[in-house]
């Protein structure tokens with residue numbers, strides 16, 4: 001059954017018309033219902049023992065990120081040291097995410113640590129360049145040691161209905177990734193509607209995304225609970241239909257332990273606990289790790305450490 005459906009989905013992209021018909025044939029998202037459900041799940045409280053486990057799980061899912069024009073090799077090395085050994089027995093994070101020119105620095109600093117090197121690519125964050133440049137950006141990052149590539153979709157093409165262009169770019173970038181995993185950033189803050197978030201999620205998955213990611217962190221709103229919910233529904237439904245599991249990465253604006261735990265509740269309730277591992281769920285964030293470490297220490301000792309105890313990101 002699954003293979004028949006997979007085959008029919010493969011045909012979906014055989015022409016622009018069939019792709020459009022498929023994406024516009026997806027059920028519409030009930031915006032009010034999605035907002036209410038996300039808000040309701042965000043109020044769930046968890047017991048202290050479960051909280052300690054949730055904090056460590058969240059730390060292990062962090063893609064510790066720096067994407068600033070002012071980034072230096074020194075800053076990236078310091079981040080990598082913290083990513084691999086956050087301190088006080090906390091688990092290592094999932095990945096360090098940097099611009100392509102800093103991949104080699106991160107790869108050297110993280111060698112043997114188990115922490116992956118992720119690189120944004122494809123003319124991040126706007127995606128406004130030729131396909132040739134995007135593919136080369138990707139190939140260079142992979143050659144420098146990236147284990148994971150975070151590409152952006154062409155939002156202009158998507159919003160003007162040129163789904164084939166978006167699809168073909170993802171397929172080409174996926175090919176340039178080789179063994180590296182591909183995360184496809186939808187930039188949901190520019191997609192206007194939840195229906196578009198659902199369509200872009202399916203488009204990325206059909207084209208071969210290993211992960212779908214909400215945002216670049218450069219556009220607001222970024223990873224709202226509602227868009228994460230819509231994307232979790234999409235990966236759940238995609239797996240039901242094809243048998244292939246795709247990961248989810250909310251990114252941008254996730255700053256506190258509360259934000260992180262709300263995301264874990266969403267994953268558990270919407271996609272299911274098979275997504276509750278760093279293999280299938282990531283939190284893209286520049287500063288949440290410090291708060292997770294502070295709350296972790298508070299739970300263990302009953303008090304907060306001084307403000308200079310944790311290195312600043």
Ligand SMILES: O=C[C@H](O)COP(=O)(O)O
Pocket residue numbers: 065067097215216217218251252253254284285286287288
């Ligand atoms: O992918 C991650 C984002 O770029 C980080 O955004 P943030 O600085 O809001 O945590």
